[in-house]
Amino acid sequence: MKKIAFILILTIFLVGCNKAETIETNTSSQDQSISAENMVKDSLEATESLTQPSKPNPSENNTEAPAKAETPAAIKIEDAGVDSVEVVTLESNPPIYLAVIKGNYKNGCERIDSSNQLINESSVILTLKIKSEGAICTQALVPFVQNIELDSSKLKAGEYTVSANGKISKFTVQ
Numbered sequence: 001m002k003k004i005a006f007i008l009i010l011t012i013f014l015v016g017c018n019k020a021e022t023i024e025t026n027t028s029s030q031d032q033s034i035s036a037e038n039m040v041k042d043s044l045e046a047t048e049s050l051t052q053p054s055k056p057n058p059s060e061n062n063t064e065a066p067a068k069a070e071t072p073a074a075i076k077i078e079d080a081g082v083d084s085v086e087v088v089t090l091e092s093n094p095p096i097y098l099a100v101i102k103g104n105y106k107n108g109c110e111r112i113d114s115s116n117q118l119i120n121e122s123s124v125i126l127t128l129k130i131k132s133e134g135a136i137c138t139q140a141l142v143p144f145v146q147n148i149e150l151d152s153s154k155l156k157a158g159e160y161t162v163s164a165n166g167k168i169s170k171f172t173v174q
Contacts, residue, residue, distance in 0.1 A: 029098050034040065039148045045050070055071055075131060075132070076131070077129050077130070077131050077132075078129065078130060079127070079129060079130070080103055080105075080128040080130040080144075080146075080165055081103045081106065081130075082102070082103040082104050082164050083103045083166040084102045085162055085163070085164035085167045085169050086099075086100050087099050087124075087160075087162055087171035089171075095174075096152060097150040097152060097173070098147050098148070099124070099126055099147070099148045100145065100146075101128060101146045101147075101148065101164045102143070102144070103144055104128065104142060104143050104144065105143075105144060106141065107132070107138060107142070108138035108142055109135050110130045110142070112128065112130060112144065112146055113129045113131035114128075115128050115148050117148065117150060119151060122158060122161065123163065124150060126165070127165060128165055128166040156173065157173055158172070159171075159172050160173060161171070
């Protein structure tokens with residue numbers, strides 16, 4: 001077994017150096033002569049047969065449509081999957097209002113792309129967008145938490161309803 005491993009390592013070394021030498025081994029009183037040149041030729045033929053597409057046989061009636069070349073998927077931007085939203089007031093002067101949005105990406109390739117906020121008389125509407133680059137991704141939910149600082153200059157004292165991609169919560173500005 002050790003002789004075979006040694007022969008294999010030596011053969012790989014010789015093939016890598018492009019040397020066409022004859023390696024002689026003696027296993028169980030039987031002489032074998034292996035030509036590195038033949039091994040290189042055989043491995044090249046095997047590689048070519050694997051990398052080149054098979055050519056259709058003109059004598060066969062081939063009614064299948066040729067396969068379309070795969071193109072990379074386009075980047076998709078869509079609304080994020082939001083599970084909850086709450087507003088936290090940070091103790092500062094003036095107070096800072098932070099919307100904490102929790103949700104899940106649908107796969108491992110999605111990331112937060114952008115967020116927008118619209119503040120009306122008694123409501124704050126947050127829109128969170130995600131970007132998916134369409135690569136091969138893990139197909140498992142991936143949790144995320146996104147903190148968005150609300151524009152305090154537009155918030156007057158009173159009770160507000162905050163909505164983040166359809167999930168609603170209430171908070172009070174003092």
